[in-house]
Amino acid sequence: MDERSSPLTDPITGYGLLAGFSVFFLVDGRDLAFGSVNQMGPGFFPTVLSALLLAMALGGIAVEVAARWRKRGLAARTAPRGEDEIWAIQWKPLIHVAVAIAAFALTVRSFGIVPAAVLSAFIAGLASGATPLRHLALLGLTIGAFVYAVFCVGLDLAVVPYRWPF
Amino acid sequence: MLNRRNFMIASVGTAMTMAGPVSLRAQAWTDQPVIFINPFSAGSSVDVVARLIADNMTARLGSPFRVQNRTGASGAIGVEAVKNAGADGLTFLVGSSGSMGINPSRLPDLPYDAREDFVPLSHVVSFPQAVCVTPAKGITTLEELIAMARERPGELRFGSSGTGSTAHLAMELLQARAGIEMIHVPYRGGSLAIQGLIAGEIDVATEGLPSLPGQIDAGEIVPIAVTSEARSPNYPQVRAIAETIEGFDTAAWILYFAPAGTDPAIVETLSAELVTSVNDAEVKARLEEIGAVVTGRDQAASAAFHAAELEKWAEAVELATR
Amino acid sequence: MDTLSALVGGFAIAFSVQNLQYCFIGVTLGTLIGVLPGIGSLAAVSMLLPITFYLEPTTALVMLAGVFYGAEYGGSIASILLRLPGTPSTAITCLDGHPMAKAGRAGVALFVTTVASFLGAAIGIVILMFFSPYLAAVARNFTSAEYFAIILLGLIGASTITNGSAFKALMMVVVGLLLGTVGTDLSSGAQRFTLGATTLYDGFGIVVVAMGLFGISEIIHSIRLSRSALTDQRIALRTMIPTRQDMREFPMPALRGAGIGAFIGALPGAGQTIAAFMSYAVEKKLSRRPEKFGTGAIEGITAPESSNNAASITAFIPTLTLGIPGSATMALILGALLIHGITPGPNLISNNPEMFWGLVASFWIGNIILVILNLPLINIWVRLIQLPYNYLYPGIIVLVCVGVFAVNLNVYDVVFVIFFGFAGYLLKVYGFEPAPVLLGFVLGPMLEENLRRALLVHRGDFWAIFERPISGTFMAMSALLLLWMVVSAVRSLRRGSRRT
Structure with a gap:
């Protein structure tokens, strides 16, 4: 499968996302005072920067399109790639890691840091699909014990190790 | 070896010769630790005060008192945490002029109401700030500075530790009272403002007195006035602004609060214990060493003080944003 | 000669049992929190x-300083x-370190960074000893104009640190x-881009940004390695x-890195991150083969590591001799002195010579302890990455969560x-x-x-x-660098069009 053929991994999509990012700052910052050169307002710096980023992103798209217009495959020249070649987006690890971190954030306050660590490690471990469940459970408990030993006992952080909220 | 608690006990044991008898009043609390939440980072002067008091109360009352730093969002995170802890009698707030005096009028959509959500316990200490210039200015009093500013309206520059800081708003009030106009130059922190002063970028800087003796002794900067109502015991020769402008007082302060709805008996007891702690000879000596002025106001006086402060800073914020 | 005799006196103080003990605790703890x-x-x-409220001021300072520079050793691991x-x-x-691993x-990289770290620290200490008053x-x-100019130079230099096009790197700087x-504007107090969220009043935490952009994104990418270890070569000690x-x-x-680091570190408010980025950019610029940067170039790890260690030592110069702490950590260390009634300022060295020289001596001792501590550990660290990756990464994710949470005890930081x-x-x-996003993020507010x-x-x-x-x-250096970038971009474009 050619990874570059997907519209999701097209370089133009990348520039487009950055353009969107800059538009957010332009729109959300429109109410901030621009000020004068003598006394710059809070809006000056972000507005100039987001306009610059937007221009660069549009420029990137233009070069990309122009290159394709002239010759297919020439895009590689404007965006030389070594290590950082375009990958296909790996949805499964992406979602698992996000859920694992979210699980930590949701449980750390109510259940304490050790249960949150065990749960998060378990969910994260599912992402690779290569670890047997039994090992994952063991791994989670080991990590929980490590977190307890290092952060709760060793560094004596002001965190609740574990509790039952109900 | 790295366990802080054991480590502390070991070192405290040697350092604290005085461990008072377990007070009967301590029965208000069980062996559950009482948490004082400080919305600012450890090591700041507010934090040092909170820890000195917590250590003293632990030693005197026999039940554990701890300081927890819950930083972020200009202090709003920590204040909100105390509000949400509810009236459990175990969680209290180390309030300061920033989080409980200025921010309520300065910041929109704060997640707490400084008046409605909290009950003042005790105004324990104040921190005078010093108005400083460089020796090159050739002035030594506030009157001379005011005269200079009148001569060149809108030309002198004053530095502060940031927009909306105690230092900034104190100068706004001073300008309004003295009828002068200067340019505000904000810095990221008071010590960088002092560097700006030394480098000649600004004409005046206001900063907490505790961190200044090094530069004052070396003759790099000259304090011309302190912002507290009375002179600082550490610099008795420096006059208070109040001696020129009557009633002027913009010292930073620390006031402990309980969440609204806390059992009045606990409020009463804790307020009294706080006053006892700051008046303890050893604690008081340490507090004065770091430049604090011990006030130790009781509950009623603290409530009146807080109400007056909220009004004063609201006016200062108004002046600053005009 | 005067300096040397003072240093000898300092060693007498630093070698007291208590000071040695707390120096050891400090650097060990520093390494640990650096790794985490x-x-x-x-x-x-x-x-x-x-x-430290209950310690002698010199002892307190020795321990806190040990944590501060020890963290620079641990961080690279x-x-x-x-x-x-x-x-x-x-x-x-x-x-460059990770491609080497x-x-x-990995053994070579860890060995070299340890030595470079020591070298950087040593040069930093020598500069602290002899040139403190001049620096x-x-x-x-330094006024705002000087800071603006040096930060601008750093940012333009930053766009040369990556291997891809300078154009893309510049875009990343702007994103940063x-x-x-985001957060409260220092000058006006206005809330910018917080979307009404209180938790963003102080902006995003640098730890949050660094962990997300580097650590988590790398894990998502590497999970597909699944069962295989990061490196499956059998690594013996001699590969160190x-x-x-x-x-x-x-x-x-390493020498250039130490020089740059020592200078940047002495500027209040600049700090180790900028020092490390700048020396990396300089090495890449000077190198005859800049294309090998990013693929495991040894200069790419020695220069920044020597630089951030030198900076962590010279950061004490403005703190101790001007009373101006350059960073939040330095402000805390200064706070520890204030509690003991010692106020750093231009007279500190003459008023408290035993403390200053005791601290300098403890820097030497602490850095030697760090080398002794780090070298034997290299083998253990290297073994760590021979674990199959699917057993390793859940632990890393948890460490990131706990570490980010522990900074402010703020759940939203973890969400970010x-x-x-x-x-x-x-x-x-x-x-x-x-990488340039992070530098832009650090330098943006200062710029x-x-x-x-x-x-x-x-006045405008x-x-x-x-x-x-x-x-x-x-400013002139920035202008030259920009000009050079434009010229080489045009040249490479021309070369490209000739090829077609």
């Missing part, structure tokens, strides 16, 4: 601060092994600058020993890590290297506030920045 992602020296120093910056100042070490040269005099006269504007070519490429970059991890992953997918302050002070006259000698020099 998230909690850095700021969190560790604030945790230790209450203890996680960067090299896991591409997870232990502290923000070692983020740049990921770029992947190529089975302090320079830093003392924009992210840095650098090749002859490594040795040849080692001294100059997801956001930055996702963003960092997308950036990689589209061929953007996230903006110094520019605004300089213009306020000079931008050219005043060019007229001051120091800032003018830096």
